[in-house]
Amino acid sequence: MSTTELAWYKSSYSGSSGDSCVEVAITEQTICVRDSKDLGRPHFAVGRSEWSQFVGFVTEG
Template sequence: MNSGTTELAWFKSSYSGSEGDSCIEVAIAEQGVHVRDSKDVTLPAFVVARAEWTSFMRFVSEH
């Protein structure tokens, strides 16, 4: 799912450095969490269901 991703409010983690050379950006929307490469925002983004994103974030924060 890539349509409409330009209207989303994209953001990077507050842990991203100011150089921003190895980051992803996320945008939270009703249909899910959109994820894209911050180095080349012209590449297609992908969408993860909110429940799966929550599980992923929980896993990352615990490890």
């Protein structure tokens, strides 16, 4: 799936000054992540269960 076909959402934790913008796009099988300040770089994608593990790890500190 190309980047233009994805519906990107800015993280609610990104600063309002635009200096730390992370965007995610959710597909049926993956979570895609990109840096909105540098759209020329490729995004990365991880499986839903791996994303859940990552979010769980981050929220537990």
